Amino acid sequence: MLRHRAKLVGQINALLMFLPYLVLLVMFAIVPIVMAFQVSIGPSRLSPEGGIGNYMFVFQDFRFLSAVGNVALFLVIYLPAMLIVVAGLSLLLDTIKMKYTLPLRLAYLVPAGISGSVAILVWYFMLEPTYSPFAGIFAEFGITEGVEIFNTSNLVYIFALMAFFTGAGNWIVIQYGSLQSIPDEILEAARMDGANVFQMAFLIKLPLIRKYLVYMLILVFAAGLQIFVEPYLISSSVYPGLAKDWSLNQLSYTLAFLGSNLGAAMALSMVMLLVSVVVALIIIYRTDFFDEARLKVKDKK
Amino acid sequence: MSTHSTDQKQISKVSPKTSTLVRARGYSAKAAAWLVMILFAVFSIIPMLWLVLAPSKTQVELQRDAPLSFGSFQGYRNAWENLNVFQDGRIVDWIINSIWYTGVQVLVACAVAILAGYALAATRLPFRKTMLIVTLVAMIVPQVAFVLPLFVEISALGLYNTAWAIILPGSFYPFGVFLSYIYFSSTIPAELYDAARIDGSGDWGIFFRVALPLAGGLIGMLAFFSFQVNWINFFLPFVVVSSGDVLTLPVGLGILFSSTPALSPQVGANALPIRAPEIALAGMIVAIPILIVFLASARLLVRGVLAGSVKS
Numbered sequence: 001m002l003r004h005r006a007k008l009v010g011q012i013n014a015l016l017m018f019l020p021y022l023v024l025l026v027m028f029a030i031v032p033i034v035m036a037f038q039v040s041i042g043p044s045r046l047s048p049e050g051g052i053g054n055y056m057f058v059f060q061d062f063r064f065l066s067a068v069g070n071v072a073l074f075l076v077i078y079l080p081a082m083l084i085v086v087a088g089l090s091l092l093l094d095t096i097k098m099k100y101t102l103p104l105r106l107a108y109l110v111p112a113g114i115s116g117s118v119a120i121l122v123w124y125f126m127l128e129p130t131y132s133p134f135a136g137i138f139a140e141f142g143i144t145e146g147v148e149i150f151n152t153s154n155l156v157y158i159f160a161l162m163a164f165f166t167g168a169g170n171w172i173v174i175q176y177g178s179l180q181s182i183p184d185e186i187l188e189a190a191r192m193d194g195a196n197v198f199q200m201a202f203l204i205k206l207p208l209i210r211k212y213l214v215y216m217l218i219l220v221f222a223a224g225l226q227i228f229v230e231p232y233l234i235s236s237s238v239y240p241g242l243a244k245d246w247s248l249n250q251l252s253y254t255l256a257f258l259g260s261n262l263g264a265a266m267a268l269s270m271v272m273l274l275v276s277v278v279v280a281l282i283i284i285y286r287t288d289f290f291d292e293a294r295l296k297v298k299d300k301k
Numbered sequence: 302m303s304t305h306s307t308d309q310k311q312i313s314k315v316s317p318k319t320s321t322l323v324r325a326r327g328y329s330a331k332a333a334a335w336l337v338m339i340l341f342a343v344f345s346i347i348p349m350l351w352l353v354l355a356p357s358k359t360q361v362e363l364q365r366d367a368p369l370s371f372g373s374f375q376g377y378r379n380a381w382e383n384l385n386v387f388q389d390g391r392i393v394d395w396i397i398n399s400i401w402y403t404g405v406q407v408l409v410a411c412a413v414a415i416l417a418g419y420a421l422a423a424t425r426l427p428f429r430k431t432m433l434i435v436t437l438v439a440m441i442v443p444q445v446a447f448v449l450p451l452f453v454e455i456s457a458l459g460l461y462n463t464a465w466a467i468i469l470p471g472s473f474y475p476f477g478v479f480l481s482y483i484y485f486s487s488t489i490p491a492e493l494y495d496a497a498r499i500d501g502s503g504d505w506g507i508f509f510r511v512a513l514p515l516a517g518g519l520i521g522m523l524a525f526f527s528f529q530v531n532w533i534n535f536f537l538p539f540v541v542v543s544s545g546d547v548l549t550l551p552v553g554l555g556i557l558f559s560s561t562p563a564l565s566p567q568v569g570a571n572a573l574p575i576r577a578p579e580i581a582l583a584g585m586i587v588a589i590p591i592l593i594v595f596l597a598s599a600r601l602l603v604r605g606v607l608a609g610s611v612k613s
Contacts, residue, residue, distance in 0.1 A: 007425065013504035014424035018432070021417035024473040027454075029439050029447060035457070036450030089341060092334050106596055107342035110349045113592035116533045117554045121584040122348045124564065125355070131577065133347055133368035169345055173599065197330075219441065226445040229535045229555075237558035237565045252449055253540070262453070269449040273442065280441035290437055 033273065036266040044263030054267040058255075063245045064268070070156060070246050075224050077160040082220055085168055087213055090175035091201045105176065108169035115166040120233045123162050150239050155246065159230045171216055178212045179205055211289065218283055222276050228253070248272055352588060355581035356380040363577050380582040383574040387561065392583060394546050395553035399587075402468050402549060403531045410474035410527040411520060418481025419512050423494050424504060433482070439475035448536045455541045466541035467549065471531045477523045484519040485512060518601075525598045532591060550587050557583055 040054050047053020058064055089108075093101050114122050125131045128146045129138050143149060150158070182205060190204045231243035232250055245251045248268065256265035284290055350369060358372030359379075366372075384392050420426045421433060451470055452461075460466040489512060497507045538549045545556070558564045561573050563580035 010425045010504060011427055014420045014426035017416045017420035017424065017504075017508070018426055020413045021478055022432075024413060024469070025435065025439065025475070028451065028470040028473040029475075032447055032450035032454045035453045039453055085341075089338065092338055096331075096334065096338070101338070104338050104342050106599055107345050109595045109599055110592060111345050112529075112595045113588040114348055114352070115591070116535045116587075117551045117558070118352075118533075118584045118587050121554065121558070121564075121580060122352050122588075125351065125577070125581070126348055130364050131368060133351055135368070165345070165348070170595070222441060223443045223445070226443050228445065233555050233558055236555070240565075240567065249445065249449075249536075256449060256452070265449060266453065269446070273446045273450070276442040276446050277438060280438040283441060284434065284437050 033270075037270055039263055040266035040270050042263060044261060046261060047263065054261075054263040055271070057261075057264050058268045058271070061251075061264075063251050063254075064248075067245060067248045067251045071225060071227060071248055073156050074159055074163075074227065074247075075221060077156060078163050078224055079217055079221060081160065081164050082168060082171065083213060083217060085164075086171045086175055086216065087206065087209075089172045090179060090209075091205060093172070093176045094179040094205065095197055095201060105173050108172050110169065111165045112167075112170045116229050117233060119162045119166055120230055123158070123165075124234075124238055127158065146238075150234070150242065152242065155231070155234075155243050158234075159227065162230055163224065163227070167220065171220075175209060175212060175216070178209045182208050211287070214287070215283070215289055218279060222279055225272060225275065349588065349592065352581055352585050356578045356585060358578055360576040360578060376578065377582065380578045383576075384579045384582055386574055387557065388545060391545050392553065392586075395548055395550040396586065398464070398546075398548065399532065399550040402464060402471070403528060405468050406471040406531045407524050407527045409468075409472040410477055410531075411523045413472065414474050414477030414481050414523055415513070415516060415520070416508075417478045418483075419485045419508055421478070421482040422485035423491070423507070423512065436475045436478050436482075439473075440479050444470075444530070444534075445536050448540050451537070452540050460541075462542050462544055462547055464547060467534075467538045467547075470537060470541075471534065474523075474527055477527060480522060480526075481516075481519055484516065488519075489515055521598070522601055525594060525601060528594055529591060533587070550583075554580075554583050554587060 041050055041052070043050040044054055046057050093104065126134065127149050129135045129144050130146070132138065138144070187200065187204065190200055195204065226249050227247045228249035231246035235241055235243045235246070245254055252265045252268040255261045255268065354369060354371055355363060357374065357376035358366060359376065362372050421429060426432065447470070455461050455466045493511055494507055497511045502510060533551055535551045535555065538552045539555070542548055557575065557580050560568060561575035561580070562568045563575050563577055
């Protein structure tokens, strides 16, 4: 009887501790999804009956396919660049003795300060030959005018460059951190077996941090899918309309606030959210990232 | 062991000529490695260096002088005064808003995340597994994905165009809950909680007297990530707030892009004294706090955010 009561008190206290987070979770993740879903299947100007009309409208919109293409190409450039550079440089850093690389690691963290709207600002000046410290390099390629760089066919590379520089440095440092967690015995054993630096890096260390690299790619993919601020700001200032409705989130924004078609905007948001949730579920159930976290919960029970 | 010593014998048999060759190759590989690492470091620093130096110069100097040259300290003062011409010192509102919104977000997000993580890790919370899975999903889905759906709810609640429309959603921090769950369930040994329980501490007593005093490193990490995300957030404030006096610095910077001649020559060159040095100063004000926080937390990042938290 007494034990039963203690258990109940324990559960109530646990709930009280969890409650503030639960409220935020319900308010700012679950309710918005439910409401947005209702709007997406509710009646709208284009689909008075409701149902899947808004979804069909989005899929048939000519801007949708081109935005999908843009974002896909962006990811195809950005993800491999991240993987190669982050894996390569973190392995290099790890191969060289730690105390000498501190200034390098700090330098790699510097671009993290240049993200979001600041990234557009800075990269605009970096790529505009009139201002750029790299003007000499551009001149070598015969580029002297900003319009030669800022044009529709280059946009995807420009956005990939911005995204790459914002994130690569701190991921290098994070993956370098993962490399530090490899037990010394493993590395010592490999060294005893006569492995050289390259074999150590590619056959021993790389496979051991592989899952962290995959995890990085998945997070980077999920965030890259949502790209908005870069194309939006470029289009609303320096080069008006240059990247109009370039990304999926831009299209969703345009539908909601400029096309006053909230239903279609929410339909598009729902589709993008669904992709992210599916990716999340794959990581949780199809990879072993969170196995330990999940096992711990089972242990308790 | 025996194979090892034979290996050594074989190595010693290699002629001196080849061993020099091998060593020379080793040196050049090392030099190439350093070159790559240093080049990447240089490319990492140049944009920030430019941003910090740009406001020291005038518009003319910016276009005429070497890109990475320094103008004068007076340049920063002039740029600041010019920046203040925009909507009667609106920039000051944005700075103040950004500071207090982010401050509240970091405080609330950390407090909520620590409590929830502890509840998941060390108590008899009902539906623990479900809650953990939901948290993992919410953590992997980027926050940007929730923004447009949030707009519908924010409007319905009457929060549109208020500070709370930015602060409250920004305090929802599933990654922080996950980090603190991992911390309380692996870094702190379970025996410690049990010992406190045997000593007669209640659930809250254990949290405040055992878990919280040991959570210093965790709090640093939580504050670092929530600051980084919220200080720079663009899409959320951009969608849920419209008037200038409620906006934040990153969105304000976007407004400067489109409504001053700095980046939009079509606005009219004489309309406002806001040109490249002024907008660079505004950008610098956004970037420097993040830079400082990142450099100060470099050790946290190296200690293995992933290795520590997502360990297999």
